Amino acid sequence: MLSCSLRATQSIRQLRSKPLHLLRARGQQAQYSSTASTETAAIGFIGLGQMGFHMAKHLRAKSEAPFVVFDMNKDVVSKFKSENSNVSVATSPADLASQTSVIVTALPESAHVKQVYLGENGVLRGIRKDALCIDSSTIDNSVSIDVSEQIIAAGGRAVDAPISGGIMGAQAATLTFMVGSQNAADFERAKVHLAKMGKNVVHCGELGAGQAAKICNNLLLAISMIGVAEAMNLGMRLGLDPAVLASIVNTSSGRCWSSDTANPVPNVIATAPSSKDYDGGFKSRLMLKDLGLVSNAAKDSKTPLLLGALSENIYRLIANDPTMAEKDFSVVYKWISGNKKAD
Numbered sequence: 001m002l003s004c005s006l007r008a009t010q011s012i013r014q015l016r017s018k019p020l021h022l023l024r025a026r027g028q029q030a031q032y033s034s035t036a037s038t039e040t041a042a043i044g045f046i047g048l049g050q051m052g053f054h055m056a057k058h059l060r061a062k063s064e065a066p067f068v069v070f071d072m073n074k075d076v077v078s079k080f081k082s083e084n085s086n087v088s089v090a091t092s093p094a095d096l097a098s099q100t101s102v103i104v105t106a107l108p109e110s111a112h113v114k115q116v117y118l119g120e121n122g123v124l125r126g127i128r129k130d131a132l133c134i135d136s137s138t139i140d141n142s143v144s145i146d147v148s149e150q151i152i153a154a155g156g157r158a159v160d161a162p163i164s165g166g167i168m169g170a171q172a173a174t175l176t177f178m179v180g181s182q183n184a185a186d187f188e189r190a191k192v193h194l195a196k197m198g199k200n201v202v203h204c205g206e207l208g209a210g211q212a213a214k215i216c217n218n219l220l221l222a223i224s225m226i227g228v229a230e231a232m233n234l235g236m237r238l239g240l241d242p243a244v245l246a247s248i249v250n251t252s253s254g255r256c257w258s259s260d261t262a263n264p265v266p267n268v269i270a271t272a273p274s275s276k277d278y279d280g281g282f283k284s285r286l287m288l289k290d291l292g293l294v295s296n297a298a299k300d301s302k303t304p305l306l307l308g309a310l311s312e313n314i315y316r317l318i319a320n321d322p323t324m325a326e327k328d329f330s331v332v333y334k335w336i337s338g339n340k341k342a343d
Contacts (some may be wrong), residue, residue: 042066043193044100046093046116046123047137048076050280051163052106054170055136055197059104060084062196070096093117098126102193103133106163109289110139117147129155134190136177138162138214138290141297144180145208152182159190160207162214165198166262166282168271176200178217180209215297218290222311222329225258229333232265236337242268264333273328281328288312288319 043063045056048071057080060067070090071077081087090096093116097103103123107113113135117123123133133151135144135158148158158181165175175198181187187203194201204213231254235245242265250260262281263269273281291312298305318335319325333339 041102042068042100044068044070044090044096044103045106046070046096046103047106047112048073048080049106049108050167051170052136053080054167054173055104055106055163055175056080057084058173058197059193060087063193065102066099068096068099092121093119093123094121094125096126097123097128097131101128101131103131104193105133105135105137107135107137107139108286109137110143113137113139113147114143118150124150124154124156127151127154127156131156132186132189133158134161134193135159136161136163138218138293139211140293141208141211141215142300144211148180148182148207157186157189158182158207159186160210161190161194161201162210163198164214164217167280168261169198173197174199176202178202178204178210178213180204180207180211182207211293212297215290215294218287219294219305219308219311221258222287222291222315223307224256225262225264225330226311226314226332226336228254228256228258229264229330229336232263232268232333233337236265258330262328262330264330272330274330274333278324278327278331278334281330283326284315284329284331285319285325287329288315291315 043059043065045052045059045067048056048069053076056069066088067086068088068090069077069080070093077089081089090099105113105116107116115122133156135147144160148160151158160180161177163175163177169175177194177198177200179187179190179194179201181190181203191201204210231249232242232245236242246259246263246265246268249255258264261269262272264274266274269275273279291308294308295305295312298308314332315329318332324331324335
């Protein structure tokens with residue numbers, strides 16, 4: 001069972017004061033719709049990116065409720081609508097919120113989440129009473145808690161549910177969702193929908209706990225990928241065949257996801273991004289973003305980072321190289337091996 005420590009979350013709660021905009025949200029509550037339209041329980045999805053597109057596709061296919069989508073990229077919206085039946089397109093997050101009782105968001109960064117929920121045409125401008133907002137973005141723990149609290153103050157319900165499993169997991173609906181919620185009822189309500197997009201839905205604790213679990217996972221993921229890349233490079237320079245070396249590692253104590261599923265050496269695993277010119281995976285610049293979230297949480301909780309700090313510096317170099325920033329983060333092998341060096 002996945003266990004989650006909430007010390008980082010509690011530390012953040014102590015360090016920050018209550019935001020003034022919570023009071024504004026409470027004052028505006030009367031303008032929102034007072035009914036949740038439970039008879040239709042329409043579902044809204046915001047963020048049809050590399051992960052969100054596949055997540056929304058599974059959720060739509062496995063749900064009977066009306067389905068509404070929104071994304072700033074009109075081409076991807078048109079593509080989604082053409083590939084899925086009975087889909088409506090909202091003109092803004094507020095418009096989507098006014099039509100739905102369950103809202104799922106999958107967005108790149110904290111700024112996008114704040115804009116979608118709290119902006120001028122954000123979800124809170126149209127949210128229905130008791131509407132459930134499920135944010136699957138990976139963002140700052142403190143931002144996640146703040147946005148969730150404002151949703152609740154506006155009359156809705158909120159859970160943070162960041163994901164692990166990558167694009168391959170999104171395509172196969174085998175994602176793991178790490179969920180933080182104010183109570184068990186919100187978690188159970190969210191689980192109904194999350195289970196349609198993944199195979200593991202884990203309640204980690206209070207609001208923000210899902211984000212805490214996710215950044216810990218991605219810290220380990222970054223470190224392990226660098227370690228696998230370094231070990232593979234050493235073995236190959238010592239004359240080992242990469243496929244043979246990988247088979248040894250994957251039946252020995254060095255085995256991990258970065259070695260047996262997403263091995264960074266091209267053509268060792270046919271389905272890995274490395275065998276597709278490092279395309280179609282988790283982008284290096286997004287790994288750097290997540291390691292920045294790790295660094296922020298470590299500072300707030302006064303937690304030392306040794307390998308984490310080194311990993312962040314390595315991915316900063318990679319993300320600053322335009323030839324690698326948009327490639328899967330396993331491209332770190334090319335940087336380590338000298339096949340491509342960042343400036």
